[in-house]
Amino acid sequence: MPFALTPERERELAEILTRYPTKMAACIPALHLCQEQHGYIDDDVVAWVSLRLDLPPAHVKGVVTFYTLFNQHKVGKHQLWVCRTLPCALRGAGEMLEYCEKKLGIKAGETTPDGKITLRTAECLASCGTAPMMQVDKDYHENLTPADVDKILERLQRS
């Protein structure tokens, strides 16, 4: 079935369009709404967004491939981003990432076999004063210890 936003998200998109003088400006917000619903951006989504916003599909595809946060492939139910950049690395982010990899049995960039968790590294998440940290879906978890990480991973695996 071709992709379409749910009526609720379509209403949200209609409101977003009122904020800008052009339809094109809603491209990134629209893609976020689509990804929220579909999990990732495939060619069906690109086609829908380009029709909805009167944009060439190549433009939409170009935007999707430019930005790190748009998934071009199916990902796990939960996204776990470990910040790896210097200020976090100074506080043990490298070791924390290895710890997560060992606990989950996957490498950064991979998804657990049950499809629950995708583990990735992130570049600076503006949380340098509370390092090490990770982002789990929409939430930041800061000043992490091994016990904190154990709790987070257990919760995700149970969910």
Place this chain on the structure above:
Amino acid sequence: MLKQTNYLTKVYGLPEGWMLAAYEREARGYQAARKALTTMSPADVITEAKKANIRGRGGAGFPMGVKWSFMRPHPTKPAYLVINADEGEPGTHKDRTLMELNPHACIEGCIIGCYAIGAHAAYIYVRDELHLSKARLWGAIKEAKAKGYLGKNPFGKDYPVEVYVHTGAGAYICGEETSLLNSLEGKRGEPRLKPPFPAQAGAFGCPTTVNNLETIAAVPTAFNLGCEEFSKLSSIHHLNDGGVRLFGVNGHVKKPGVYECCVGLTLRELVYDLGGGLLDDKALHSIIPGGSSTPVLRADDIVDAPDEKSPLHAWHGKSVLDVPLGVDTFRNMGTMLGTCCATVMAEGTDPVACFHNLMQFYRHESCGQCTPCREGSGWLLRIAEKLMDGTCSMEELNTLHDVANGIMGNTICAFGEGTAMPALGYLKKFRKDFEAYVKGERTANDARLTVSNVWGQS
């Protein structure tokens, strides 16, 4: 000079400090915007704003009032205010605290800014990862609208102002102002050539001012105090660097965090008095003064400014740790003030590992539009990787200079400099450490970044 203040941060620790009630009760909320819109002309607002000597808080340090004065009314096109809250410079964690804990200061600043430059809409560009920041800003907008501070007639004045939050999708380059504008317009976040500057053709081809979030959030405080009084809070007011700002400290310190102080604080005060000194009371190895693009300083660096005309002359022969953190003082020291959030490294940290970590960042974030940056950032990372592998020759190490210099000045935006300058800075300040890797005296096993390891691995 260490002088802590709480103009911007007074509501930080309060229960529901991010709500309008706390902002109005504790921080004279929306009085400055009311006064500006109901008693001053836009030209008066700009004249007054110039006196505040607010140097752009995003890293470049351009005087805010002067930037506002570049805006000229266009016969047919509207003007826009765009706020850069795409905070992503490694080591920088100040704007997020403002959005989460004092969002109303950001909104009030936008109202004053819009009025001054003739704009009726402001877009706050927030990186997508900061979900709480976005929610708090939208909450503040809703509250301000309900009170009649935003909308068709703010404070009863016939001057409509709307503020919107716009989100990116995870690209560091969108913190560059023209890239941010492209991203706002729904395009790939690739920087634009300047000129035209945003004041001539910015968002949607219209006259636009782009201000950093902390810059705009400081505006209500400046107007409440009187802009000249605000500027004089700084101990380097005479260098046209005024007011108070947020100082961040992170890395190997005991109390990392964000602290509000008068401009003119020194790195020594930031690290030892506010940051509580180094972990395990280790000695200081080096500091990145204001985000990873600002070249690193060694703990034993001394100021060399024999010229009496230099703004640094007063500190000639003294430690770099004792120079006030100012835009011009730091620029003359061969580094930059940047975002004023310092990353601190303790003795035992391997500078080549730091270099390697940062080159991975720049390689990942180069937008790929211009060749020198796209290829150069990859080349710099390859040199860093070869150093770590123990396969880098002395000749290749020396090419690092050429590669970095080949990027500088040859790219559309300042990302090129932001990549090359820290690379050259690390090589210049820690040449012996780099050579130790080339000679095989050190290997990746020595590439230590942490002070202590609680995670049970190597």
